[in-house]
Amino acid sequence: MNYFQLFDLPATFELDLTELGSRYLALQRKFHPDNYAAASNRDRLMSVQQTANINDAYHSLKQPLLRAEHLLALRGLKISHEQRSFTDPVFLMQQMELREQLEEISTSEDPDDAIMAVEQQLQQQRKVLLKQLAAALEANTAEQNQQAAELVRKLKFFFKLQHELELIEQQLQD
């Protein structure tokens, strides 16, 4: 299913999220099962199915990585369930170092400072990768789409690091 089509939006990575939000709400209202209380079984079922599709589509388009994955899937590059190992040694070494930095936060003299320092690094790196991703998806050539897939994989590591950092922050607050 083409989620962009469902919301009648252009299939692009750069998306107006406010517009997506209002179209989502309008479609939700239109297909809300309450509107089909008196309808036939078939139409009621259709409204339930359609509501589920709308929710899935909104969820996927709202988040940049899922949106990029959907866009790539539409272009014939399915990467969302791949189990292939990632093997770029330079990138992985950097990930290792960032993980080590995370590990050292709780024993550092000023954990808040340490968190801030990692947070800034992660933010900076994410920004660079997202910018490259947007450019690769915009170019939309076979080569650039492969490049975009590689960038999505890298960004997943950074989103995971962000999640780990937030867990550490929570633990320190408790």
Next chain:
Amino acid sequence: MAYSNKVIDHYENPRNVGSFAKDDPSIATGMVGAPACGDVMKLQIKVNEQGIIEDAKFKTYGCGSAIASSSLVTEWVKGKSLDEAQQIKNTDIAHELALPPVKIHCSILAEDAIKAAIADYKQKRGG
């Protein structure tokens, strides 16, 4: 999700955690990662002149199954030739640790890590 006893054992008492000096010519390093879960795995082997893996160390950031898989592999490769170590299959790892289907990718990661380390060693020797 319940971990098997073997996974818990390796997780609580991981074997061969750590790093070797990277500039030592007898050391080779395999680095792999799984984008889906963000796991990162480093596996190092120390190979002697006869091409036998004398020692191995790992460092893994990931779930219990990923740590157990890499810990197990470091035990398995010790004393093996490079060719023998190359034969280690993820299915053997998954079977030994009784990994559930959703954790099979952790054993794939460990297999790829040892293969990457062997490739690194051959490249070091060849180049």
